[in-house]
Amino acid sequence: MRTRPYVTTSPTRLAAALLDVAARNGLDAASVREVANEAGVSIGAVQHHFPTKDEMLAYSFRTLSDRVLNRLTNVDPDIDPARTLFSALSQLLPLDEERGSEVHVMSAFAVRAVTSPTLSAIRTATLFTIRTGIARVLIRAGTPDPETRAALLLSTANGLALDAAASPELYPREYLTHALHAQVQLVLDGADAH
Amino acid sequence: MRTRPYVTTSPTRLAAALLDVAARNGLDAASVREVANEAGVSIGAVQHHFPTKDEMLAYSFRTLSDRVLNRLTNVDPDIDPARTLFSALSQLLPLDEERGSEVHVMSAFAVRAVTSPTLSAIRTATLFTIRTGIARVLIRAGTPDPETRAALLLSTANGLALDAAASPELYPREYLTHALHAQVQLVLDGADAH
Numbered sequence: 104m105r106t107r108p109y110v111t112t113s114p115t116r117l118a119a120a121l122l123d124v125a126a127r128n129g130l131d132a133a134s135v136r137e138v139a140n141e142a143g144v145s146i147g148a149v150q151h152h153f154p155t156k157d158e159m160l161a162y163s164f165r166t167l168s169d170r171v172l173n174r175l176t177n178v179d180p181d182i183d184p185a186r187t188l189f190s191a192l193s194q195l196l197p198l199d200e201e202r203g204s205e206v207h208v209m210s211a212f213a214v215r216a217v218t219s220p221t222l223s224a225i226r227t228a229t230l231f232t233i234r235t236g237i238a239r240v241l242i243r244a245g246t247p248d249p250e251t252r253a254a255l256l257l258s259t260a261n262g263l264a265l266d267a268a269a270s271p272e273l274y275p276r277e278y279l280t281h282a283l284h285a286q287v288q289l290v291l292d293g294a295d296a297h
Numbered sequence: 298m299r300t301r302p303y304v305t306t307s308p309t310r311l312a313a314a315l316l317d318v319a320a321r322n323g324l325d326a327a328s329v330r331e332v333a334n335e336a337g338v339s340i341g342a343v344q345h346h347f348p349t350k351d352e353m354l355a356y357s358f359r360t361l362s363d364r365v366l367n368r369l370t371n372v373d374p375d376i377d378p379a380r381t382l383f384s385a386l387s388q389l390l391p392l393d394e395e396r397g398s399e400v401h402v403m404s405a406f407a408v409r410a411v412t413s414p415t416l417s418a419i420r421t422a423t424l425f426t427i428r429t430g431i432a433r434v435l436i437r438a439g440t441p442d443p444e445t446r447a448a449l450l451l452s453t454a455n456g457l458a459l460d461a462a463a464s465p466e467l468y469p470r471e472y473l474t475h476a477l478h479a480q481v482q483l484v485l486d487g488a489d490a491h
Binding site: 128129130131207210211213214215216217218222223226227230231234248251252254255257258259260261262263264265266268269270272273274278281282285286289290292 | 322323324325401404405407408409410411412416417420421424425428442445446448449451452453454455456457458459460462463464466467468472475476479480483484486
């Protein structure tokens with residue numbers, strides 16, 4: 104086993120190692136020992152940055168959530184709200200290998216958030232930020248009941264993502280993009296711009 | 298620790314014990330030892346019925362999926378497709394404590410299905426059965442693109458369920474039923490009956 108002193112590692116690098124382990128073998132496999140091994144550092148080096156496993160998980164979940172949020176909020180807004188919403192929400196679907204890994208690990212954290220107040224708070228902040236951004240597009244487009252429809256769009260994307268990750272043969276990529284397009288159209292129904 | 302000979306237990310009872318452990322402490326906690334302890338039997342008794350942990354997990358996932366499917370398919374069909382769809386899909390939402398536990402454990406199995414072909418096959422069969430049932434209602438109602446819209450309704454319910462379980466303060470029960478009603482109305486848009 105490769106070991107290096109903790110001065111050569113960082114929380115960012117350890118979070119990346121944790122997310123790699125979790126994508127490959129599930130979040131249960133992401134023990135302090137496995138993360139140390141993956142990052143090529145000693146267990147003590149991990150514990151130096153994260154005194155408890157919970158802190159390591161929270162930091163890693165925040166890192167992953169921020170990465171996804173950044174991609175979503177950096178989508179170029181289009182004059183057409185349908186195109187803006189599709190571009191943003193397709194960031195949440197397993198349309199390539201990277202997003203497939205993300206969906207797997209994000210969903211695993213969401214499940215763990217059911218019994219962890221710390222992880223739940225991170226999840227809630229992320230969902231709330233995304234929902235608010237979607238609602239803003241829907242309000243501008245003049246859509247009825249924009250807050251509810253924003254939640255529906257987000258939950259549809261999250262649901263499709265997990266359903267597709269667990270049952271890829273039921274949800275090939277073309278099917279996922281077709282379904283997301285259809286949901287965006289439904290949600291924009293009754294908007295001024297339509 | 299209570300121990301009883303394996304003749305007094307059954308796969309059904311062990312599955313119930315596993316689902317209780319998983320609802321309380323997560324699916325990772327559902328080891329053979331914990332399940333034996335919860336059921337009040339010896340580890341050998343569990344291994345008699347389930348030679349491997351994977352077999353125990355698969356049997357338990359099938360038991361849980363069948364329970365949910367039964368509730369869904371036993372919903373009384375109403376003349377109004379919106380009422381039929383709402384009644385069926387609300388079975389998937391955490392609208393009471395029992396369904397809250399179910400959502401937690403079902404989602405945990407879905408995540409594990411990403412890396413387990415056996416669990417994935419069980420998940421796929423369940424989703425396919427539900428999707429087909431929803432599509433039948435939509436076809437009768439004369440809805441455009443009924444197959445896609447059936448998938449959207451199902452994924453929305455699954456997504457809302459996990460989002461609500463992980464972030465209950467963002468999705469109180471009244472909000473969940475309002476959102477499901479709204480999605481059913483959107484999906485039925487353009488139907489003959491509307």
